[in-house]
Amino acid sequence: MSDPAGNGTEQSLGQLVASATAEMSALVHDEIALAKAQLRQDVKKAGVSGGAFSAAGAVLIFSLPMLSFALAYGIHAWSGWHLSVCFLLSFAANVLVAGLLALIGVVFAKKAKKGKGPQKTVASAKQTAAVLGNAKPHPRGVIAGSPAGAAIGSVKEEVRAVGRSTA
Incomplete structure (x- = not known):
């Protein structure tokens, strides 16, 4: 086999084994890097989910007083209903918004849970190991x-x- 550098010299068995070992090490390192990248994607989805849940809580806590008063007085001016009914409708609208944000959080949490990035890489590494384990040397007649x-x-x-x- 010729030298990859193109010198035309033959490589010894030790050099070939060293080359194969280096390439195998590079393959393992690349598969680890792939697993890390896929895990980062799953963590990002989980972060979006947590952020949506936090936003739902913040909306419910910080906007309820001001939005409730503004909405209740607006409904009262528009419809002429009793003020207590207007405040209940205002509260229901805020709960609806918080529920929609929580639903978004649930959707992203399910996506993060279903993410099988590292599992795919582990399966690929196992398949590579199985192929290499079943490899047999060329018979020397x-x-x-x-x-x-x-x-x-x-x-x-x-x-x-x-x-x-x-x-």
Whole structure:
């Protein structure tokens, strides 16, 4: 097999193993980085959910007094109903707004819970490990009546041919 740098020199078995080990390490690091990125997406969705719940609480707490008074007096001026009924309608409108914000929070919480980002990466890593675990080395045939060195030489020729065909 030729050197990736293009020097035309052959690599030793140790260099090939070192190269394979380095590439395997890079693959593992890349899969860990992918898992982190997918986990960040799920955490972001959970953050949006928490923010929507917080907004619902803030709307309910801080806007009720002012909005209730303004809405109640507006309903009273428009309809002429008793002031207590107008205040109840004002409160119902504020509860409706808070309920809609809470519903948005529930939707985003379900999306964050369904997010299977890291699970996909773990499954991919397991699949890669299974493929590598089932990989078998190329059978090295020994020609009858020839020394083992001749068989190794023919294997080197096969490796060079495969290297040229995949390049």
